[in-house]
Amino acid sequence: MNPEASRLWRAPRWALSILLACLGMLGPFSTDTYLPAFAGITQALHATPLQMQQTLSSYLFGFAVMNLFHGSLSDCFGRRPVVLIGLTAFTLASLGCALAGSVEALIFWRAVQGMSAGAGIVVSRAIIRDMYPPADAQRAMSQVTLFFGVAPAVAPMIGGFLFVHADWHSIFWFLVAIGLALLLANARWLPETLHTQHKHPFHVGKLLREYARLISSPRFVLLVLASGIPFNGMFLYVLATPVFLGEHLQFAPTQFFWFFCCTIGGIMAGAAVSGRLAGKVTPAAQIKLGFQVMVVMSVVNIALNLWVPLSAWWALPVLGLFAFGWAIMVPVVTLLVLDQVPERRGMASSLQACVGSAANGLVAGALVPLVMHSTHALAFTSAGLMCIGLVAWVIVQKGLKT
Incomplete structure (x- = not known):
């Protein structure tokens, strides 16, 4: 934490949360706005469905690669x-x-979008822990997750x-x-939160x-697996919209x-x-609650898909409750990830985002085309992705007890 944090931001905490959430909104806006x-x-x-899917996967892989460095x-x-260079x-x-005249050009610029959009969400996590x-x-x-949740809905x-x-x-x-509005806003209001004593020289080998x-x-x-992979249980449906x-x-x-x-x-409520719950229950108890909700909703989703005719009246609320469970636990797990290397929280945030984005890219490029034409396959795949995160957390818990 920056020892001078109290002097860096005089406005209410929620105002900084909104500014940082807006940085995180670049990802959802880049992914969700053009889906309809x-x-x-x-x-x-004159593109093929596979080429259009590549406009998603190229963005996500670009996001993943550059997240190693942001x-x-x-x-x-x-x-x-x-942040300012990323926004530019x-x-x-x-x-x-906007000016692309071919699907190949669109795929290229989507990759560049992904490479730059990650700066906001990666660095915003480090800023929170600085402050x-x-x-x-x-x-x-x-609060950031709460405000951030507005973007994919809008x-x-x-x-x-x-x-x-x-x-x-x-x-x-x-x-x-x-992008231009966020660039101007952050140039005006975003403080530098990294203390000079916490800076590290940039050496690629090191x-x-x-x-x-x-x-x-x-x-x-x-x-990292516990925080990022369960998200794909919901994101699978976003990519398949x-x-x-x-x-x-x-x-x-x-x-x-x-x-x-x-x-x-669901994300905003979670x-x-x-x-x-912050400071009132243990982090482990809060993470357990989030996974319990996701497990129940995954089972319900599979059961309804197998035995009840498909309907938006039950399909959408089930996915919303799954997202609710994920949002309960992910802020806690994210902070645990960052605190694994308190002296290099930016690097930890980069690697966490890279793994999550790579998983998103694999889901977009490989899983979604395979399962999107079957609601049964979507339900089982969503549950399987959630289980990867659950197993990872159970192993962490066992390690803590031994």
Whole structure:
């Protein structure tokens, strides 16, 4: 924690949480805003469904690769410069997407978008831990998750509206405006939270050795899996929305927001509960509660898919409750990850985000095309991804007791 933290931000804590949540919103806006226009972009660019799926996976893999460096660079040069450069690159990449005349160009600029968008969410986690002690950091992390949850609910509504009343290019022009607005806001208000005594010189060889040390730590890897992989149990459905909502549930593009309202409503409610529980229950108890909710919802989702005709009336609330369970536990696990290397929290945040993004990319590029045409396959795959995180946490717990 920065010893001068109290002098860096004089405004209320929730104001900093909103600023940091807006940085994290770049990811959901980049992913969710153009989903309702998938079919239209495919037709306009004469693309195949596989190529359109690559516009998602290229973004996610770009996000994963650069996440290895965002946090580490912020440990060396400061949080603020990395955020501002990332926002500048994101705005330019969004401009490239808006002007893309082929699906190949769109895939390229989407990869650049992913490489730059991660700066906000990675560095914002490190900023929280720079500014607050553990219990307050959990509350701040929960507030960020709460405000952050607005973006995926609003993004497809905006995307659907722009696509129906303008064209698909307007969606990326909108992202240009978002990037520019965030760049100006952070240039004006974001403080530098990394204390000068905590800066580390940037040496690629040393950085790779530090990453190797973290990767060789079973506890660190298991905590990263416990925090990131269960998210894919829900994100699987987000990536499959053009098929899951458009084909299975027969939703029009302007109706996609109902899905996001349920899932993000669950995330916001879970984040609010997580903040309330901070300092009142043990981290282990809170994580256990989150996993219990996700296990129950996974079982219910499978059972309903097997024995009840598909309906949005039960499918969307079940996914929303799954998201609720994830949001209860993820702020706690994220802080545990960062505290594994308190002297290099930026690097820890980078590696955590990289693993999570790589998992997202594999889900987008490999799993989703295989399972999205079957609601049964979606339900079983979602449960399987959640179980990976659950097993990782159980192993961590056993390690703590022995």
